[in-house]
Amino acid sequence: MQTKYKSLRSKSYSVPCELCSVGSLCIPMLLNNTLHTVLDRKKSYIKDEILIHENTFFTKLFIIHSGALKTYVTTSDGNEQINGFYLPGDIVGLDSISTKVYNYTVKALNNVAICELDYDELMSLVDTNKSVRDMIFKLLSSDIYNYQKLVLCYSQKKADERLAYFIYSLYKRYEKRGHTSLNIKLSMSRTDIANYLGLTIETVSRILTKFQEIDVLSVKGKYIFIKNLNALIVLGK
Amino acid sequence: MQTKYKSLRSKSYSVPCELCSVGSLCIPMLLNNTLHTVLDRKKSYIKDEILIHENTFFTKLFIIHSGALKTYVTTSDGNEQINGFYLPGDIVGLDSISTKVYNYTVKALNNVAICELDYDELMSLVDTNKSVRDMIFKLLSSDIYNYQKLVLCYSQKKADERLAYFIYSLYKRYEKRGHTSLNIKLSMSRTDIANYLGLTIETVSRILTKFQEIDVLSVKGKYIFIKNLNALIVLGK
DNA sequence: CGCCCCATTGAAGGGTTTCAATTATCGTGG
DNA sequence: CCACGATAATTGAAACCCTTCAATGGGGCG
Numbered sequence: 001m002q003t004k005y006k007s008l009r010s011k012s013y014s015v016p017c018e019l020c021s022v023g024s025l026c027i028p029m030l031l032n033n034t035l036h037t038v039l040d041r042k043k044s045y046i047k048d049e050i051l052i053h054e055n056t057f058f059t060k061l062f063i064i065h066s067g068a069l070k071t072y073v074t075t076s077d078g079n080e081q082i083n084g085f086y087l088p089g090d091i092v093g094l095d096s097i098s099t100k101v102y103n104y105t106v107k108a109l110n111n112v113a114i115c116e117l118d119y120d121e122l123m124s125l126v127d128t129n130k131s132v133r134d135m136i137f138k139l140l141s142s143d144i145y146n147y148q149k150l151v152l153c154y155s156q157k158k159a160d161e162r163l164a165y166f167i168y169s170l171y172k173r174y175e176k177r178g179h180t181s182l183n184i185k186l187s188m189s190r191t192d193i194a195n196y197l198g199l200t201i202e203t204v205s206r207i208l209t210k211f212q213e214i215d216v217l218s219v220k221g222k223y224i225f226i227k228n229l230n231a232l233i234v235l236g237k
Numbered sequence: 238m239q240t241k242y243k244s245l246r247s248k249s250y251s252v253p254c255e256l257c258s259v260g261s262l263c264i265p266m267l268l269n270n271t272l273h274t275v276l277d278r279k280k281s282y283i284k285d286e287i288l289i290h291e292n293t294f295f296t297k298l299f300i301i302h303s304g305a306l307k308t309y310v311t312t313s314d315g316n317e318q319i320n321g322f323y324l325p326g327d328i329v330g331l332d333s334i335s336t337k338v339y340n341y342t343v344k345a346l347n348n349v350a351i352c353e354l355d356y357d358e359l360m361s362l363v364d365t366n367k368s369v370r371d372m373i374f375k376l377l378s379s380d381i382y383n384y385q386k387l388v389l390c391y392s393q394k395k396a397d398e399r400l401a402y403f404i405y406s407l408y409k410r411y412e413k414r415g416h417t418s419l420n421i422k423l424s425m426s427r428t429d430i431a432n433y434l435g436l437t438i439e440t441v442s443r444i445l446t447k448f449q450e451i452d453v454l455s456v457k458g459k460y461i462f463i464k465n466l467n468a469l470i471v472l473g474k
Numbered sequence: 475c476g477c478c479c480c481a482t483t484g485a486a487g488g489g490t491t492t493c494a495a496t497t498a499t500c501g502t503g504g
Numbered sequence: 505c506c507a508c509g510a511t512a513a514t515t516g517a518a519a520c521c522c523t524t525c526a527a528t529g530g531g532g533c534g
Contacts (some may be wrong), residue, residue, distance in 0.1 A: 036318060075388075081393065095385055097378035103385070124372065133363065140377040141334035147384030148320055148332055148340070152310075154391035155435035156318065190513060195502065198392035201493055205514050219512090221499070289493060396522065437523055442482050458481090458531075 043116060045108045052106040060098035060116045064088050068111030068187035082196040085109070085188060087170075089177045094143050109187040120135070154198065156179040157237065158205045162197045167234035171226060182226040211235075280346045280353060289343040295333035304349025305424035308341040320432040322346070322425060324407075326414045331380050334468050346424040391435065395474070397444045399434050402473035404417045404454070408463060419463040448472075 017226055042065055045051055047165055051062065051104065052211040054073055062069075069086040083104050086092050096102050126133045153165050186193070194201040216232050218225040279302055288299065291310055299306075306323040323329050333339050333472055334356065346418050363370045390402050407421055423430070431438040448454040453469050455462040463469055 001244060063269065081389065095378055095382040098375045098382055099379070103382060104384065123370075123374075127367070130364070133360075135318055137360075137373075138453055140374070141383065142336075143381050145332040145340060147381060148389060150388050151384060151391060152318065152320065154388055155308045155433070157435075196392070198394075201371070201513075202492085202515085203490060206490095209514075231271070438481075439483085439524085440522060443522095446482075 028204075042113045045112050045114065047108055047110045048104060049108045051108065051114070052102045054103065054105045055101050058093065058102055058119065059102050060118045061094065061122070062092040062106065063115040063117060064090050064092070065113040065115055067110040069106055069112060070109055070188060070192060071106050073104045080195065082192055085192075085196065087111060087173050087177070090173075094140055133197075159197075159199050159203050160210065161236060162194075162199065163204060163207050164211070164216075164232050166193065166197060167224060167226070167230075168232050168236045171232075173228070182229065184224045184226070186222045186224060251272045270437075279350045282349050284345055284347045287342060288345065288347045288351070289330075289339045289341075291340065291342045292338050295330065295337050295339055295354045295356065298331065298359070299329040300352040301327050301329070301344065302350040302352055305346040306343055306349060307346055307429060308343050309427060313456065317432065319429055322433065324410050324414070327410075328376060328380075331377055355398060358366075396436050396440050397436075397447065398473055399436070400441060400444050401448070401453075401469055403430065403434060404461060404463070405466075405469050405473045408466070408469075418468065421461045421463070423459045423461060 044068075051069070061212065064086055066088055068088075069090075069092060071083045072080045072087070073083065075081050093102065094104060122132075122136070126136055157165060161174070167184070170186075171182070174181070188196075190201050190204050194204045195198065197204070208217065208219050211232075212219055214231070216226070216228045216235065218227055284305075286413050288306070297393075301323055303325055305325075306327075306329060307318045308323070308329065309317045310320065329343060330339065359369075359373070363373055390399065394402060406420070407423075408419070411418070411421070425433075427438050427441050431441045431444070434441070445454065445456050449456055453463070453472065455464055455467045
């Protein structure tokens with residue numbers, strides 16, 4: 001089943017629909033042909049294209065099928081402040097349910113395929129389908145859980161711990177979607193990583209060389225090979 | 238209306254039920270007398286009492302009526318790591334919907350009055366009542382929104398900015414619940430604040446004296462008076 | 475009143491940033 | 505295909521911020 005998808009799509013990372021955030025919602029609904037309106041499948045955006053501008057009106061959630069996104073806000077001094085990176089299977093926009101607007105700009109880090117979920121129609125689905133309801137609650141809740149862990153990460157960890165945690169979390173997010181390779185291709189620049197982690201690009205660079213010196217990673221441009229996963233986990237906390 | 242509540246309860250901070258997180262859910266439901274089972278109102282816990290132990294099975298959400306809570310996990314080296322502080326109107330446990338267990342220990346910082354919401358019964362209410370459904374979604378979503386901002390805070394801010402942001406966010410959380418006083422009584426120790434902010438107690442202390450020297454705050458033990466709110470906001474970012 | 479814990483203050487050390495220079499990589503055009 | 509320029513990444517040295525270690529001060533509770 002998974003191989004079938006792999007052969008059909010995804011030269012790089014993508015997620016078989018069965019492993020997507022929306023999980024059971026997606027495939028069966030499509031098969032039943034009941035929900036074309038809710039789920040607008042696989043819109044494509046090219047690298048650096050902006051999907052959503054900060055503060056525009058919230059209407060739909062985005063689920064990444066393939067590629068990667070970043071979200072950022074523009075600070076008062078005109079700089080870009082990255083909120084997060086989103087990988088295949090991730091869902092973007094859950095915070096906007098409460099604010100009614102998108103709280104950040106969403107930009108494609110490379111060519112992406114996106115499934116778009118109309119929120120209002122999703123809500124009507126929640127009312128009629130308990131498993132959808134439970135899935136959405138679980139999605140929201142696990143997002144909170146993940147953010148809580150992220151807050152701990154940032155409030156407590158030093159630079160090298162942050163970076164180790166960041167790389168390991170990339171690995172784990174891919175793993176959860178069925179990609180267990182120790183080779184990771186970074187979709188984002190060092191500048192983006194530094195910005196996101198609240199470090200300088202120089203520090204990120206220095207730590208990456210340090211991680212190579214102690215044989216935890218092998219870094220070549222945007223490609224990272226995890227030579228010692230356990231050590232990386234320990235470094236990340 | 239609000240004054241009525243103020244006179245009835247709350248020597249220190251508490252929230253009139255109309256301003257509680259559950260908002261419209263709480264009062265009308267009780268008045269209708271339909272939902273005694275969902276909402277177990279105003280259980281009391283004394284200072285330092287543990288409401289919930291980490292990793293125990295999740296059954297209900299906690300809404301604070303008066304007093305304050307802290308949540309923490311025990312790290313591998315046996316130390317306490319504080320996740321957050323909860324004030325009147327706040328809701329605790331939303332992350333546990335996905336994990337099915339409580340992800341931290343919940344402890345009373347002083348004598349507290351708590352409303353307890355059974356999750357399963359809340360879900361049946363979600364199915365029958367759209368405004369409840371919307372409220373819960375909004376609660377979950379705004380929690381995500383707040384955590385996103387918190388992640389930005391911790392990943393980017395220096396020690397003095399973190400502390401300024403922390404104090405201002407305390408002020409704002411009280412304000413949202415109807416307490417606009419510039420006098421804040423800290424429910425937690427310096428040690429707790431330092432732990433939570435990922436700083437040392439010495440740094441917290443030094444920054445507080447600095448904030449006094451520049452006439453932003455006046456600090457006397459657990460009491461903080463905000464002398465210059467705008468300056469505090471600027472310092473916090 | 476005295477004890478203990480919490481908070482404050484000071485000086486030295488370590489980690490991160492800043493500034494500056496060099497090297498590597500990518501896309502473009504010849 | 506190579507050369508070139510521009511951008512991204514790496515490396516080094518000094519400055520700054522926060523922590524660590526140590527000592528002192530203060531407030532609450534028996």
